[in-house]
Amino acid sequence: MDALIHLGDGFLQVLQPANLLVLCIGLVLGMLVAVLPGLTLVMGVVLALPFTYTMELLPAIILLTAMYVSGTYGGAFTAILFRIPGEPIDVPLLWDGYTMARKGQPAKALGWTLFAALGGGLITTMVMVLASAPVAKFALTFSSPEYFAIIVFGLASVVSLGGGSITNAAISLMLGLLIATVGVDSIYGSERFAFGVPFLQDGIEYLLVMVGAYGLGEVFTRLEKGFAGDGTTADTDRRISTEFPTLAEMLRLKMTFLRSSLVGIVVGIIPGAGATVASFVAYGAEGQYGKRGKELGSGIAEGIVAPQTAATSSVGGAMIPLLTMGIPGSGATAIILGAFLLHGMQPGPQVFVTSGPFVYAVFASIFLGVIGMCIIGYFAIKPLVKVLELPEAVVSAFVVLFCFIGAFAARNNLSDLYVIMGFGILGYLFEKFSFPIAPMVLGVILGPLAESSFMTMMVSHGNDWTVLMGRPISATVMVLAVIALVYPIQRQLRERTKRNGT
Amino acid sequence: MLNRLLRASPYVVVQLAAIYLYQVAGRIEFPAAPGRIGPDFWPKSILVLLGLVCVYEIIKNLLIGETFTAAGLLEKLMKDSGANEAEEKLRSYPLLLAGGIVLTIIYVATIDKLGFFLATIGYLALFMVIGRYRRWGVIAIASVLGALGLMFIFMKVVYVSLPLGVEPFSAVSLWLLATMGVH
Secondary structure, eight states: OHHHHHHHHHHHHHTSHHHHHHHHHHHHHHHHHHHSTTOOHHHHHHHHGGGGTTSOHHHHHHHHHHHHHHHHHHHHHHHHHHSOOSSGGGHHHIIIIIHHHHTTOHHHHHHHHHHHHHHHHHHHHHHHHHHHHHHHHHHTTOOHHHHHHHHHHHHHHHHHHSSSBHHHHHHHHHHHHHHHHOEEOTTTOOEESOTTOHHHHTOOOHHHHHIIIIIIHHHHHHHHHOOOTTSOOSOTTSOOOOOOOOHHHHHHTHHHHHHHHHHHHHHHHSTTTHHHHHHHHHHHHHHHHSTTGGGTTSSOTHHHHHHHHHHHHHHHHHHHHHHHHSOOOSHHHHHHHHHHHHTTOOOSTTHHHHHHHHHHHHHHHHHHHHHHHHHHHHHSHHHHHHGGGSOHHHHHHHHHHHHHHHHHHHHTOTHHHHHHHHHHHHHHHHHHTTOOSHHHHHHHHHHHHHHHHHHHHHHHTTTOTTHHHHSHHHHHHHHHHHHHHHHHHHHHHHHHHHHHHO | OHHHHHHHHHHHHHHHHHHHHHHHHHTOOOOOOTTOOOTTHHHHHHHHHHHHHHHHHHIIIIIIOOOOOOBOHHHHHHHHHTTTHHHHTSOOOHHHHHHHHHHHHHHHHHHHHHOHHHHHHHHHHHHHHHTTOOOHHHHHHHHHHHHHHHHIIIIIISOOOOOOOSTTHHHHHHHHHHHHTOO
C-alpha cells in the first residue's frame, strides 16, 4: 500500500511541466538514436549525459531512463519496414516482423510491436515497483562478503553473457578494473599508476572511458568501414501506419506475452545480459515452447511479440539491481549509474530509506515513459524513420563533438580530451580485435566498489578470504559466479566435441 | 605461423603491459601495517589474473594453433543468427580512419588556440569530407550552423565554459558571445 502512495506522489512529481518535457525529449531522443544506424542506444545515452550536468537529479535520471526505455522500441520501425535494424536488439524482428511486412501487412507488424512494447513495459514496471523495495530491504542485511560476492557475480555474468569471446571479455574487464585503480587509493592515500602525471593522480573518470570507448571508438570503427554516403536508400516517403491487433488476437498470444515478459525481466536483472540477449533468448524460447514455434520466421505475430516484449521488459529488470544494489546490469544502466554518481547520489540498499520519494518518481517516469513511447511511436513514426536519410558522415561528426563537449564539461579540463581520444582509439582497437567494450566500462565503474568491499572484508575478517565460502549468501553467489563462467565454456566445448565426432 | 603470430599479438602486448605494471605496482609506497594487505594487493591480483588469461591465449594461439574460443552468450546468439554477416562483408578504408584520427588529434590540440567556434567549423567540415560526404553546400551550412548551435546551447543554456581561443581568434569568440548575450 505504501508503495502505491509513494508511486502516486512520484506521478505528481513527474507530471510537473519541466519533468514532463524532459521525459518527452528523452523518449524522442531514445527513438532517434535507436533508428539511426551507427548511433547505438548506449552511445545515445552517453551523449545525453553532458546535458544533465546542470540539471537537478530527477530530470537528469528521467531523461536518461526515458532514452533507455524508448531505445528498446524505436529500432523496431526500421527493422520491420526497411530491414534496417537500428540496434542489435531489433535483429530478431527482421525474421518475422520484416517478413510480415513483406507479405503486405506492415501496419499489422507495427501494431504487434506496439502492443508488445506497451504490455512488456507496463508489466516490467509493475514488477520493478513491487520488487525493488523488498530486494533493497534484503540487501540491507548484506555485509562486505555478500557485496563482494554479488559484484563478482555481476562481473562474471558480464564476461560470460556479453559479446566477444569469454577470454577477451575477461581481459577487457580486468583492464577496466585496473583503470579504476589509477590515482590515489581511498584507504592508504597511496598513488597508483599515476607516473607523476597530474591528471592521472586525480584518477581516470569513468565518464571519459565511456564516452571515449563507446562514442569515439564506434565512430572510428564505422569510419574505417566507410560511412554510408547519403543516408538510406530506403523509401521513407511511403505511407506508414500502425494497425492494432484485435482483443481476440491479443488473447491468443497471452502465453507468448507472459513468457517473454518473464524472460525479459529475468535477463534484465542478470548483470551483463541486457535487452539484446533478452530479445534473442525470448525468440529462442518461443521457438522451443510456443504453440507455433516451428512457424517462426514465416512472418507470424509470435515472432514479433516475443523479442519486443522481452526487450522492453528487460529495462525494468535491469533497473532493480541498479537502484537496490548500485550494480548496473548493462551499458545503458552503467551510464545511468554514472549520472547518479555525478549528482552525488549512490544507489544501493539505503536508497529507499534516504530517497524513497525520488525512487518512486523514477518508477513513475518509467511508467509514463512506456505509455508516452507508444503514443509517440503511433503518431510520429513517419518523421522518426525520416532520420534514416541523414548522412552518416554528418551525424558522426556531431557525435564526436558531443563526446568532446561531454568529456570537457565534466571538469572543464582540456587534458580530458586527450584521455577520451586515447580511449576512443582503444575502443576502436577493441572492436578490431573483437574485445567487447562493456566489460571494461563496467570494470571501471564497479572497480572501486569491488576493491573497497574486498578490502573491508579482508580487514574485518583477518585477511581470511575463505569467509566468502563460510556465509550462505556469499557462498551461493560465488558458486553462481563460477557456474556463470564455467558453464558456457563447458557447453561449447561439448558442442564442439560432438560436432567433431560427427 | 604468421597467422598464429597475428592472432597472438594482442595478448602478447597485453601480457607485456601486465608484467610492466606488476613491477610498477611493486613500487607503490604505503605505510605497511603488520597483518594488513596494502593498496598494491588489489591491482597485483588483477594483473596476475590478466597475465594468466593472456598466457592461456598465447599458448593456445601461438604454440598449439587452436582456433576454438568459447563465445559469450550474446556473441553466440548473434553468430548463430547470422546477424553479423552483412557487417563483416563491408570494405575497409584504413586511410580514412587514419585521416579521421589525425584530424581529431589536431582538433584537440588546436581548440585551445583557435577557440571552440573556429576549430569546430574546420573540424566538422573536414570530418564530413573525410567521411566521403561531398555535398559542399550541406557541409558548409552544417559546419557553421552546427558550431554556432553547439556554442549557443552549451554556453548560453547549459553553462559550459568552452575554450575561447587566443588573440586574434578569441575576438571572434567574444564577438559571438556578445551577440548571443552571454556575459
